[in-house]
Amino acid sequence: MNLPHILKSIYVLWYRELLHYWRDPVRVVASIMMPVGFLIFGSGLSSIVGKVASEVIGPQVNLIQFLFPGVLGLSVFFVAIFSGVSVIWDREFGFLKEILVAPISRTVVALGRIAGGATIAMIQSSILLAIAPFIGLRLSFFIFIKLWFLMLLISLALTAFGVLIGSLVRTTEAHQMISYSLIAPMALLSGAYFPLENLPFWMDLLVRINPFTYAVDALRQTTLHFSQITVGINIFGKPIIFLGIFGDVLIVFVFGIIMTELAIWAFSRLE
């Protein structure tokens, strides 16, 4: 394969993912309804748990503002995992074979998929980002751009993760099982829904080994200047090296690279 062929092939694989998205009205409507639902849900909830939450978070932030970066991360997360399901559908509908016998390398196939899935995740989360001003979050233009690039990194990393799962699992039923046993706990134990304070040791450990935690934390630090998890080295409870948001970004980046490599590997052994 020469370079123009590689780029054109990645482009056409990416474009196909987008065509599928636009032609599925349910997915498009869902990606608009999700943020709207979040607004309604969040404002309803804050009257009940708002007081408790503000004790933990601080009076300057209300619940809906606390939740916002978490939901931003979750929307990326779920779309990313869904792009893995499309690999399984392609297998079930037979189209995967057309791609696998084409004279293109499997690396190209994996990268095209990841690019397509990440773009759809970006469309959805960009809609969500656009409603930030309506929930009282005043984001400067600089922070807005920073968030957007952060989401791009998270989208790519998580889509690679989703595509990896999709290429390892052969049926939609099996994918459902993975969703319940791995994806749901990852979403729950990331700090997206609730503050990560006073957790029992074992849960704290699960939160810390969950790569998605750092994605949510990076988004939250950028929007609210408020961190829940420290990346660095603590000695006797005192941080001696504190990496802050760069630590989060580094972890998401490394996670993304590893997942992309694994997704390429998984595609290369598809038959």
Add this chain to the structure above:
Amino acid sequence: MINNKEIIQVKNLVRNFGKIKAIDGISFSVKEGEFFGFLGPNGAGKTTTMRIICTLLAPASGQVKINGYDVVKNPEGVRRSIGMVFQEESLDEKLTAWENLKFHAILYDVPSTQQSSRIIEVLEMAGLVGRKDDLVNTFSGGMKRRLEIARGLLHRPRVLFLDEPTMGLDPQTRRHIWDYIQDLRIKESITVFLTTHYMDEAELVDRVGIIDNGKIIALDTVANLKKQVGGVSNHLTLDDVFLALTGWQIREETASDKDRMGQENRQRKILNNNHKN
């Protein structure tokens, strides 16, 4: 036009699945321009052979070369040289006919200046120009098949592989697909490698290879095979030849011994009758 260049070369090909030998050291070759029929009962090794040839499955040992390219050493060269029409549907039903073909053209690196004209050309051949902008999920089974064959030809392959192309289609559509394939062979003088369970279809090929239990048990022209099985003056169909060579037993099911004996007797009868004639 058949010439002497061997476009498909298979030598001592072996492939196991666990302890089962799916392909047990088969060798055959197909000449350029030839129409080759690859027959065998269910589970005999047809599909496994096809999957190895199209680089989807690695051989355990032996050598397969398509258009001079080795399937293990140069799979990309092999993939460029072949057009595949799979047994199961392999179209993207959420795309239009045009988009399916455009996708294929880009992946197969068809020069962009030629893409549109070639897409129109194969759509015309498939009789689908009028439907080019319709989503594939609105197509009938026969239209989908024609589109898949058209797609397989889009990048001008040297060999077209058709894996049971008419399976599950009604007689009208079968006839239509066949006229299309025959027409194509005249126009494109392309090598065609066909697997089928319909023996009337296989009567039309230049040469037949029959595989059973992972071994090639017959490899000749249809006329020669009929002679070999039934003697000179006979009224055998390829169906009879196939059954005589591969037996009556239904595959993938363990028939009881009694059934098997019954089947073997019937088989013997046919052979005896034919030899008497």
